[in-house]
Amino acid sequence: MRLWFLFGALVLAEIAYPLVHGRTRAVLVVATVVAGYLLSVTHAYVTRGARTAAALVVVTTGGGLAIEAAGRTTGFPFGDYDYTGALGPRLLGVPLVVPLAWTWMAWPAWLAAGRLVRRTLPRIGLAGVGLAAWDLFLDPQMVSERYWLWSDPATALPGVPGVPVSNYLGWLVVAIAMTALLRVAAGPDPDGPRADAPMYALYLWTYASSILAHAVFLGLPASAAWGALGMGLVAVPLAVRLWRR
Incomplete structure (x- = not known):
């Protein structure tokens, strides 16, 4: 029940995000990320135990902070x-909420990939794609609100100025590395049924709501299309699989 409460929050x-403006939007960004972070970490703990939850935090929160701090200092791998x-x-020049966002979406992406494929290497690759594709929505939205900015975003996706293509490629590399480390640190999924419905709902809600928000409310139709294509590589097969089951 607590998981669905966090999901509802x-x-x-x-x-509420597209209905407000200015500082209130930034507050809602933080609130959303914190709720998503607590949802993912709590789910990992409840369904897989302390080892998996700790691995999730170390790999994705700690790793997210490290790669963001290095990225803004050196320009690698995001530009x-x-x-x-x-x-x-x-912390280290990175808003505290940013590494929490890596954790928020890494866990549902990992579980969604596990629902679609069982072998380790294909699952790692698919989970990496599932996590990195979220950034096709995230970065255009955050740049449009000026929460972060690139100094030279000349080589960008059509219709999505302000975010260089190198950023998305960097996300893909980091996301695959994160999911590989998560697999090693957390160990294989235990046998038997797991209560993963909240994470599937989180991934699919993020996909569908992002398309709607970008296309209708935020004035970002191009990122709605790119995100629909990219994140749809995982979200659409997941929805079909769940529907058939």
Whole structure:
């Protein structure tokens, strides 16, 4: 029940986001990420135990902080970018909410991939794609709100100025590395049924709501299309699989 409560809080925050402006939007971004983070970590603990939850935090929260701190300092692997200060307190120059976002979506992407494929290497690759494709929605939205900016986004996807293609490629590399480390640190999934419905719902809600928000409410039709294609590589087969079952 607590998992669905957190999921409901996240949904409400995301519904409210396009209805407000300015500082209130930044507050809702933080609230959404915190709710998603608590949802994913709590689910990992409840369904897989302390080892898996700890591995999730170390690999994705700790790893997310490390790669973001290195990225903004060196420009690798996401390009030359920096945060504007709108998202609150920082650690190593990175808003604290940013590494939490890696964890929020890494766990449902990992479980969604596990529902679709069983072998380890294909699952790691698919989970990496499932996580990285989320950024086709995330970065255009955050750049449009000026939460972070690139200094030279010349080579961008058609219709999505402000975000270099190198950023998406960097996300894919990091996402695959994260899911591979998560598999090693957390170990294989235990046998038997697992209560993973909240994570499937989280992944599919993020997909569908992002398309709607970008296309209708946020004035970002191109990122709605790119995100629909990219994240749909995992979300659409997942929805079909769940429907058939």
